[in-house]
Amino acid sequence: MNTTQAFNYVSYLWDDKKAAELAGDEVALFIYRSNLLGADLRLTNYAGGNTSVKLMETNPLTGEPVEVMWVKGSGGDIGTLTKKGCANLYVERLHALKNRYRGLAFEDEMVGLFDHCLFDPKCAAPSIDTPLHGLLPFKHIDHLHPDALIAIAASRDGEAIMHQIWGDQLAWLPWQRPGFDLGLKLEETVRNNPNLRGVILGGHGLFTWGDTSYESYINTLEVIEQASEYLAANYGKKRAVFGGPARENTDADTRKKQAASLMPVLRGLASGHRRMVGHFTDDERVLEFVNSTDLSRLARLGTSCPDHFLRTKIRPLVLDPIQLSSADSDAYLEKAFADYRDDYAAYYERNKHDNSPAIRDPNPVVILWPAVGMFTFAKDKQTARVAAEFYTNAINVMKGAEAVSDYVGLPEQEAFDIEYWLLEEAKLQRMPKPKPLSGKVALITGSAGGIGKAIAKTFLAEGAVVIINDNDADRLASANEEFKDQYGKDAYTAVQLDVTNSETIANAYSAAALAFGGVDIVVNCAGLSISKPLEEHTESDWDLLYDVLVKGQFLVTQQAVAVMRKQKLGGDVINIVSKNALVSGPNNAGYGSAKAAQLHLSRLNAAELGKDHIRVNVVNPDAVISDSKIWAGAWAEGRAKAYGVTVDELPAYYAKRTLLNEVILPDDIANACLAFVNGLLAKSTGNVLNVDGGVAMAFVR
Template identity: 95%
Template sequence: MNTTQAFNYVSYLWDDKKAAELAGDEVALFIYRSNLLGADLRLTNYAGGNTSVKLMETNPLTGEPVEVMWVKGSGGDIGTLTKKGCANLYVDRLHALKKRYRGLEFEDEMVGLFDHCLFDPKCAAPSIDTPLHGLLPFKHIDHLHPDALIAIAASRDGEAIMHEIWGDQLAWLPWQRPGFDLGLKLEETVKNNPNLRGVILGGHGLFTWGDTSYESYMNTLEVIEQASEYLNANYGKKRPVFGGPARENTDADTRKTQAAALMPVLRGLASGHRRMIGHFTDDERVLEFVNSNDLPRLARLGTSCPDHFLRTKIRPLVLDPEQLSVEGSSAYLEKAFADYRADYEAYYERNKHDNSPAIRDPNPVVILWPGVGMFTFAKDKQTARVAAEFYTNAINVMKGAEAVSDYVGLPEQEAFDIEYWLLEEAKLQRMPKPKPLSGKIALITGSAGGIGKAIAKAFLAEGAVVVINDNDADRLAGANEEFQKQYGKDAYTAALLDVTDASTIANTYSAAALAFGGVDIVVNCAGLSISKPIEEHTEKDWDLLYDVLVKGQFLVTQQAVEVMRKQKLGGDVLNIVSKNALVSGPNNAGYGSAKAAQLHLSRLNAAELGKDHIRVNVVNPDAVISDSKIWAGAWAEGRAKAYGVTVEELPGYYAKRTLLNEIILPDDIANACLAFVNGLLSKSTGNVLNVDGGVAMAFVR
């Protein structure tokens, strides 16, 4: 074994001090090892692979010592694994299942029997890979999907290459769907070859092991390092990588501009079954593949590892860049998507069984644009991003396999049988019902604080992804840090936006397109207030109010409509106006008239955009003081002066003048916005909803 801990292609992350703190707790050490392996995407994919440990526990019924296996549970991720995510099973009961096994055609019934082997009935559900660990005699086992190993496992000469690198230290098992039978074959292979350090599963992945967590970790790293060394020594030796470049890279700015322009169109086409969230990458590994001569041939062969195509579909949609550079590209894209759907439907019909689940969404998950990069679409951002990561893994696999042999994709029938596996279907059926705003992208102007931030958080809670923005860089930085900690990177993106500057608006919509695919909901919330008697009101005050409130609402909406029309999915525009649009008050000529203009602009937009199924509605707040920049400035002093009260008395004054005697909070406005966009009012447009505690003078009717 390698004792220098010097690796060039994998990361050695083991910390002796940390491991010493966990000494004596085998489960904690097993989880520590798992987390380290999952932290390096060169070793395995997100939620891919599994790890295990066998140890002695006390039988709660007999008080006797008994061997129990702890293993990653179904649907978990070893990089973030905790005890809660593990299944634990009696090892002797797993072996006893051999007497119940009736053969390959009865594989699925074994999964139900795993529940009878559970040591802790409240643990995580066991995965289909459980017998692959449980029937092996080793204390610590790692099953991973490293690109370097799968490249060998998915090559025509994979078994011979394995022997060339490792001699008889590793054994080869041809491709077989995971299950009890594969566990029996693994057990037999190890029994017949007692000196093995691992097994390669054809087209699938790697099994390695050790007597301790550290030994298993080191064995795993060494095998993957050796495979990586072999591949890297052969890149370009037999032939140019991917047959050499068919086109040159464009510069990064051009790629992103092109991607942002096309993304809403692709998203609209990909959302025929359900509304999708997108992801874009122009990673150098992706560009090397999409710009290559071998792209058409290899893309058509499909992926090999089951973990890959379950998230990417068996093959991508490859776009013709020449067709996208001419007029009429929308017609080309519509046909390209129609052809892909027809091809997928034919794949389903060729391979379906009498009991196969109904055909799923036939639209592509992965879309490759030579010269630009890769787009992926899924039900949420994380799934779309992970799909991109998995297809990048598949690219790595194809690159390695072609360097040392010929890449071999999984046979179509095998791919179908995994994709439409009844156990996989049952897992999908157990997924929670989507939240009302799942698949929706919302851009809320002025969302680094106050009402805008409350709306963004309310939308996130209901399943949307959001674009937070502000013209104050420091305020936006604070919100960005808060959202990152609270929601994570897949829930939002942030952009500096000045609603009076069309170029920053365009940049923000481009950021939304690159991050998520477009926009579905736009909330015009950015604003300011100036309260002065008419004789003190300056022209500068007037212009600022109208630029931010009226012109800003117009420009943001105008560019939103352009994106929404590309998507052809309809949309929502919500304008946060004010009770001042309806009520005449003192010292308020500029602000009140600008708010009235916002309100009527909303009506005009609603009348014009109905044909596009873009709904435009208004929420009229009043006196929302909490976390508001407006109230931190001279506005509060102006309003207090106008009403003959002190600034400190304003909240109480506003509450007392309402019919409900209520103070209005940012969350109240956010809830009104939700009412318009959560599906309950999907046939309403041109409406005004007052959220002011009840101000009779502001009644619309």
């Protein structure tokens, strides 16, 4: 066996040493192959395609050997596939379903019969593609959606091109929705052409196979490499790519600034049905397409591969850069979205059936801005990012198809029948109920530790995406690694932020817009404490306290409101103040008065922002010592001195002076913040919630 393979357009990732460790475990090798194929987005998208292996198992009832197929289960992703994500079925029973099949009009009933073919009743649910694997005679099968192959499959002359590249080694099946009938046609095609190495499904994808996992892997890579070579040799030969450029790129910094400025507006318009999270990309492949002469023509044709279409809708919204630069750009965007919704509603009415599900969200998923890039919006960050990946693949497909022939999109009725397939609707209905903060974007200042970090984690657990930040680069780097390991890249973004510096605040909101589309929740949590007798308090102490606590809260809120007003979705501002805002205590003139200013600023903001449906509320903690930078310095010593106890005695001292005799933790403050934003207090603003264990002197009323 070769230990290296030379490919120019796909990645050869097979490791002989790793494969040798898995030798003897056919399922493990099948999973390994699947993960390698899924790791290269040129081969297939997230959750796109499926792989399988057939092997002999022991029938648990008879003890006899029986052939069982392991295949990626419904909704899984081959790049992250595990045994738990596989369905396994008796091959003989799958073939027996031929006797039950009543024709195309009864396709959907076959899915329910797959359950009667399960080898392990507790395995993952079989997908609609199960018969496409089960009715073929090959031990190892790969069904992928490679850009290069779909470019040929979505070409007007695709079948002729296939024969030009592979002769009779590959066969062609015209477009047909996946299901039992397509499995029967695949079986017939292979039976009539015993020397095939693969089959192209028109407008859809590729089937390849092999006797071993490695042979299937190599066969798959070679076919895709050959298709890629053919396309590469033809780019620019027939005509310029996408008809040539219609405009020049702007520079990267300008693109990012323009995108960050417009993103909240787009997010607000895209969130009419439910609150959306956004994603932006100015990938060079996207820019080549959005700046091209053929943009409008090709974008209108829609995508071809069902996997692309289900993620990106019937077609994108293409923005007019001239209109966007006009004084009436907001009015233009509102009309552009309204026209898109009307167009989508007309598409639904033209194609619906008597039993079609009700029309879904009519807003665009993909938005293209010439010279700037692509925006995508979905229920969460991962789905929005994946939609961008799928449309980028669709761009690659259009580029290849136009280079060798004419691109052909999926027929509109076929597209509708997939989008509103009753089986797809049933899958959507089985999705878990959204968490309270799903679709919400939260920026918590000082969130690299202490109370801020606890709030960020609580919001993440309830479905939000967050922007963690700190003015301490080392502390932020540590938190960044922690969040990446615990939550993954789609849950958060990290940015350095000094609340006293307007420029870094603006950068943070730009990062929030580019990463997620804007901001819905802002928690002013960054702070510091200085405890000194009046005679020892310096002017610099005073300025620092007021700059961080009061000016910082003002600046962060001011810029948050500008973003929220662009979105027109309302919002929440929560200010972490202190019981010291209400209680007079010794050695606390600067800190206590700054906290009082924070509290009254909160009231003023609540009164002013109600018209924008932006709610401003306050959480008043006391003595939150755990994981706090405040208590790591001289503040703890100062408070201990003021109360005549040692630093080690402070937690017990603070607990004993409360009505509940409780130590207050960062999670307690986080839960209070959650109460303000999880929907239960949606009609409350201007409130003060004490989380101090019960300090009677700090009662507001």
